[in-house]
Amino acid sequence: MTSDDALVTSAQNTWCPGCGNFAIQHAIKFVIQELETEGIPRDHMVLVSGIGCHAKIADYFQINSFYSLHGRTIPVATGIKMANPDLKVICFAGDGDLYAEGLDHLIHAAKRNIDITVICHNNRVYGLTTGQYTPTSPYGYRGKSTPAGLHEYPINIIELLLGAGATFVSRGYTRHLPHLKRIFKEAILHQGFAHVDVLQICATYFNLTTWYDERVYETNESNSTLFEFACRTANLWNYNDDSKIPIGIFFQTKKPSLPEKKIRKEVDRAHLIRTILERSI
Numbered sequence: 001m002t003s004d005d006a007l008v009t010s011a012q013n014t015w016c017p018g019c020g021n022f023a024i025q026h027a028i029k030f031v032i033q034e035l036e037t038e039g040i041p042r043d044h045m046v047l048v049s050g051i052g053c054h055a056k057i058a059d060y061f062q063i064n065s066f067y068s069l070h071g072r073t074i075p076v077a078t079g080i081k082m083a084n085p086d087l088k089v090i091c092f093a094g095d096g097d098l099y100a101e102g103l104d105h106l107i108h109a110a111k112r113n114i115d116i117t118v119i120c121h122n123n124r125v126y127g128l129t130t131g132q133y134t135p136t137s138p139y140g141y142r143g144k145s146t147p148a149g150l151h152e153y154p155i156n157i158i159e160l161l162l163g164a165g166a167t168f169v170s171r172g173y174t175r176h177l178p179h180l181k182r183i184f185k186e187a188i189l190h191q192g193f194a195h196v197d198v199l200q201i202c203a204t205y206f207n208l209t210t211w212y213d214e215r216v217y218e219t220n221e222s223n224s225t226l227f228e229f230a231c232r233t234a235n236l237w238n239y240n241d242d243s244k245i246p247i248g249i250f251f252q253t254k255k256p257s258l259p260e261k262k263i264r265k266e267v268d269r270a271h272l273i274r275t276i277l278e279r280s281i
Helices: 021-037 053-060 073-083 095-101 103-112 157-164 177-189 209-213 227-234 260-280
Strands: 045-049 065-067 088-094 117-122 168-173 194-199 216-218 245-252
Touching: 021 053, 021 088, 021 117, 021 177, 045 053, 045 073, 053 065, 053 088, 073 088, 073 095, 073 103, 073 117, 088 095, 095 103, 095 117, 103 157, 117 177, 157 168, 157 194, 157 227, 157 245, 168 177, 177 194, 177 245, 227 245
Parallel strands: 045 065, 045 088, 088 117, 117 194, 168 194, 216 245
Antiparallel strands: 168 245
């Protein structure tokens, strides 16, 4: 193990040099350490990762974690939260992982307002499988599966989540690191479903560093409790055009989450029934 109170493991890091995953790892490490100083021990946190380059983040932290199947981070995270509502459950997923195969789970988790945090490593390409298009790839994108150019428009995930009823919707950028750290922390502390769409670059297959640097700006969050304002902000950029790209917390509100007291009661009841059955055998 390394320094940082053994939070970072000694596992060999195999991300490509320049990958945006490094910034996400650094930001979440900072947040975990800060939350520990504020009274939330790391053994009260669980990391759930999917399939893709992002998923290796589970190898690099000495913390409770679970590797899920492709697109299935949210069902696993929901089960963990239902089994122990006191835990802070944080999902890491890629845009191909979460916004394609896992999209149905994302929408229903937002609708249920399950108290988990979902962080999407959105590089807008399938990096692990060498450059196929994802739901957020721009029109015309040329990759391994679309050599003549992509002939469909990307999904606006911010708009979709607002429509699904998410109570915390945000976007960050890996080259605005202090800003990203703050969003991560607020998302984890939010009571209810929180989503962070993180724009990052794939240094090998879709390097948009200069393009993002020229367009990304931190939006004014003073109206983030207003749903109509959030909807307008969501439509300022649709993942496809050359418009300026707002980042920040677009919307946050309070709503009842999946009833944790009821969950705990049902879990205790199931445990009691199982104990009785085991003793009767």
